[in-house]
Amino acid sequence: MNISFEGKRILVTGAGQGIGRALALRLSKFGGKVIAISRTKKHLDTLAAEDSSIETIQANLENWDSTRDTVKKLLPIDLLVNNAAVAKLESFLDIDPENFDATFNVNLKSVINVSQIVSKNMIDRGKGGSIVNVSSQASQAALKDHAVYCASKAALDQLTRVMALELGPHNIRTNTVNPTVVMTEMGRLGWSDPEKAASMKGKIPLGRFAEVDEVVDSIVYLLSDHSSMVNGITLPIDGGFLAQ
Secondary structure (H helix, E strand, O other), X not given: OOOOOOOOEEEEEOOOOHHHHHHHHHHHHOOOEXXXXXXXXXXXXXXXXXXXXXXXXXXXXXXXXXXXXXXXXXXXXXXXXXXXXXXXXXXXXXXXXXXXXXXXXXHHHHHHHHHHHHHHHHHHOOOOEEEEEEOOXXXXXXXXXXXXXXXXXXXXXXXXXXXXXXXXXXXXXXXXXXXXXXXXXXXXXHOOOHXXXXXXXXXXXXXXXXXXXXXXXXXXXXXXXXXXXXXXXXXXXXXXXXXX
């Protein structure tokens, strides 16, 4: 499959590390002009050192007004990946309201905010586009100590469907990818306990966690013209976890 993003301006949030970082590098390799947003400057600095063609922007997506100002200055954007997310794990009985607000501000509210700016400009320019929201298998499966995270990702899936419905007539496609545990640096650390890892892998028919490139491959496909009739889907990248 020949994929090129030549002439495309692509915005990736949460691009300092993990999936977002790998995605930014891949999209740049495929010819796209990548704008990478992260909250952490040191992550952006190392990304820029690895690929100087990537434009890096430090921003706190929890701040509605400053985020809008930042994204407006980056227009036009042809393709958008809302990857930024936080996970503050605690039991249902111990949910902290500040952690709740922080989780929904990044995992849902920032997606609305950034996507509004980008999609309105796409419509004004008479251009179509593709938006990919990075969700999780946790949107569809209850996970212990993940109540708020699960809820935020379930809301993101439904938001994506409504975006697909309302933006589709403007030739703007919106989809999600829903990975299982991914072997990012944080993923390897968080699932380093063999007993904990074995418990989760035992629920995955393929018997392993996802590699970063396996998630990136799916996002690239959904951004590309090869998925031109794909709109409003939630795509599990979970080795069959949700099939059970």
